[in-house]
Amino acid sequence: MSQPRALWNPYVAGVALGTVLFLTFIATGHGLGVTGATTSITAVTTAAIAPGAISPHDYLAGYVRRGLDQWIVWEVLGVAIGGMAGAMLGRRFAKRIDGPPQASTPARLGLAISGGLVSGLGARFALGCTSGMGLSGSAPLGAAGFLFLIGFFVAGAAAGFILKPLWRRRSVT
Amino acid sequence: MIAPLDFVGPISGILLGVGFGFVLENAGFGNPEILTGQLRFTNWAVFQTMFTAIVVSSILLNIAAYFGVISFSNIFIPSVLFWGTLLGGMFVGIGFAVGGYCPGTSVVALMSGRLDAILFIVGIGVGTLVFNAIYPMIGSWIYTQTGPDALTVPQLLHMPVWAVIALLAAVLIAVGYFVSRGKLTAGCQVSASVGVPSGVAVHHKQ
Known part of the structure; x- marks a missing residue:
């Protein structure tokens, strides 16, 4: 290959x-x-x-x-x-079924659907997602775009910190 | 005023979408390890790519406006619906950390063979239906507008447009400098993810 x-x-x-x-x-x-x-x-x-x-x-x-x-x-x-x-x-x-290295396949699928749910809910709150609000709102320097991105990165980093152990790499055999 | 061209049919959508999806995939944004690496500060590709895109499109839009090709009054600038925009951003950020993607990158992930992204997309649909169910209770307060229509950062901070763009560019250059000096972990440390031939996720060298 x-x-x-x-x-x-x-x-x-x-x-x-x-x-x-x-x-x-x-x-x-x-x-x-x-x-x-x-x-x-x-x-x-x-x-x-x-x-x-x-x-x-x-x-x-x-x-x-x-x-x-x-x-x-x-x-x-x-x-x-x-x-x-x-x-x-x-x-x-x-x-493949991708996701955190430390999560089993069912756990990865569970994380994917829960993450999608929170994301889909959030996109309706903000009337847009990372693309439609974060990127496209910030390009014409819209304050809403930047407010979205601040919330996105702050909450994302907090959740990312909590989930960090899941992303530890499996030792290479 | 020449633009917007009102080119809003299927051909326009498909062509621009192909460009968007192609760039996202080549940036590595179908890969949840690269994407969520930004949230763990082990990979700065998401920040670098997004902020470069914002600065570049902002400069191009302002040049186009200067030459009278487009007017900012004719392009869509979202208004600040404070709680909706902020909480929405936070939820999409949490969904990104938990599920590995945001809505756009989940489409690219699926098309690069990642079957977990199907469930992320189904989840988006479920979340949309949850919103539909709770909307009567929350709609009025999350969609209350703060400030004038289409409020921009230059208006908010009482700064000229060029100064705001320069500030964004300075942040971008500073991050690039620290990444290249190894003070921030660069994208090149991403290795293969599970089930992929080794080297699949290897990022460019900074």
Whole structure:
């Protein structure tokens, strides 16, 4: 099996990311995002599986009405394609269950779904995630973007400190 | 004013999304060890990449505005909904530490073969439904706006735009300097994660 290619230098990646973000503002008038799409998909899927589960006055009702033909849903489809292209071209694609080295497979899956839940809840509080609020809100120097990032890094570092033992590397045999 | 071009259809979304996902993957942001390493301060790639992107896009937007290509009044700048924005950031940060990803990076992780990311994405959906359920109780206070619409940091601090960008760039350069001097641990110390051929997660040398 061939060796994976090296990742980009973070500053190079940052310049590329900043350029894509700038082009997004030029093309659409807003930045990049992700949870706008996951919210639409959740709303539409829930309404399809369990009609009546989302009532007309619910938070998600508007998302059900607007449907999936949204710029951000197409954009997230693009993120998936671009991510896969990066992994393939970089020879980094490998099927695995990733997570902390000290966590068993069921524990990793439990952490993944709990982390996702907290993240999905938080993104609705903030009306955006790390991309849509942290990055795209901060690029035009919006105070909300920076407030989001301060909360993100402070709470993330506190939780990261508590979970640090899980990330100790297994001794190499 | 030329921009925004109102280029908001599927082609625009897919093209820009491909660029976004491709860059995230090549930055190593499908890898939870690199991502959460930032929270343990063992890997600074997340901070360096994000802050470079913010500074670069901010400079480009201001150049475009200077030449009349775009006006800041025509681009979306989020308003500060203090508790929602702050608590939301904190929850997304905790989710990042616990689950290994944020929403965007979980998509890239899944597409690079990480099956745990499927559960993270399902979790996002569950969290969205939890929010829908509790929204009637919290909506009014989390979405109360603080300050004027689209408040910016230069307005808040009464500083010129160039000074704020210079300040951000200075922080970025300082972090880069300390990382290169080994005072902060650099990304190159990340080694292979479980189940991956060795060297998969090896980061660039600083």
